[in-house]
Amino acid sequence: MSVAITAADINKLRQMTGAGMMDCRKALTENNGDFEAAIDWLRKKGAKVAALRGDREAKEGVVIAQTTADNKVGIAVCVSCETDFVSKNADFVAFAQSIADAAIANNVSSIDELNNVTVNGAKVADLVNDKLASIGEKIGITKLERIDADYVASYIHGANRIGVLVGFTGNVGEGGKDIAMQVAAMNPVAVDESSVDATVVERERAVITEQIKADPKMAGKPDEMVSKIADGKLNAFFKESTLVNQSFVKDASKTVADYLKSINADAKIVSFKRVALG
Numbered sequence: 001m002s003v004a005i006t007a008a009d010i011n012k013l014r015q016m017t018g019a020g021m022m023d024c025r026k027a028l029t030e031n032n033g034d035f036e037a038a039i040d041w042l043r044k045k046g047a048k049v050a051a052l053r054g055d056r057e058a059k060e061g062v063v064i065a066q067t068t069a070d071n072k073v074g075i076a077v078c079v080s081c082e083t084d085f086v087s088k089n090a091d092f093v094a095f096a097q098s099i100a101d102a103a104i105a106n107n108v109s110s111i112d113e114l115n116n117v118t119v120n121g122a123k124v125a126d127l128v129n130d131k132l133a134s135i136g137e138k139i140g141i142t143k144l145e146r147i148d149a150d151y152v153a154s155y156i157h158g159a160n161r162i163g164v165l166v167g168f169t170g171n172v173g174e175g176g177k178d179i180a181m182q183v184a185a186m187n188p189v190a191v192d193e194s195s196v197d198a199t200v201v202e203r204e205r206a207v208i209t210e211q212i213k214a215d216p217k218m219a220g221k222p223d224e225m226v227s228k229i230a231d232g233k234l235n236a237f238f239k240e241s242t243l244v245n246q247s248f249v250k251d252a253s254k255t256v257a258d259y260l261k262s263i264n265a266d267a268k269i270v271s272f273k274r275v276a277l278g
Helices: 007-017 021-030 035-045 090-105 111-115 124-135 175-186 198-214 223-241 256-263
Strands: 060-067 073-081 140-148 151-157 162-168 251-255 269-276
Touching: 007 021, 007 035, 021 035, 021 124, 060 090, 060 151, 060 162, 060 269, 073 090, 073 151, 073 162, 073 269, 090 111, 090 124, 111 124, 111 140, 124 140, 140 162, 140 269, 151 175, 162 175, 175 256, 175 269, 198 223, 251 256
Parallel strands: none
Antiparallel strands: 060 073, 073 140, 151 162, 162 269
16 A cells, blocks of 8 residues: 655655655655655665765866846856866766756856756756766756846856856947956956955055065165055056956957957946856
């Protein structure tokens, strides 16, 4: 005689294993409501592997950055795995692309939202568990960034190892990709000096000040002089580390701000996101 499987039973097994609802229902049904047998059934299928592999690190993976057709929204997603053997596999890259497509199609803003999106009748979280079971590595959606702007450009660098989004106040066309490439290559800390986090500025100034004071030539020099030199070095830091002030990688005679002006004099960079493996 079969045992009736309740929603509470299914939820309990989900809490115990992290497996998807449909898998839990089938596991309990196949094993007549026996939780231990159902767990073994799930483990054999691979659905429990996620919990068993929780202590393993997934430092490899695939990063996808893309925008909506109107370039108003950009989303970058990192689907992680344990080895570059898997991350370079065409099937895994296609899987990561399908996750990114789902993120764009469903207008998500977080990993939790993405995990709960339904694709072809299955939740993304369950698709991830199924993929985990099939490849035998810990995988997961580990990073998600989003930009909403008048125009968003995207760029993927180094065989899906870095994904970049840049938001602009106006349409910059293909030039936006060049600036996103700049972010991938030079890893700026902020758009401009005014948007650098105050703690970063304080830390940088403290380091610079100590370096100046440690110089034997500065022994006995007044604090005002030290502070003035520190200001100069801090300005050099802003030039090297903020996006609009950096030398443009495709033409070092220009700054990024100069290049942007050449493609759209009215456009400004409002934000950027850089998602990298590791």
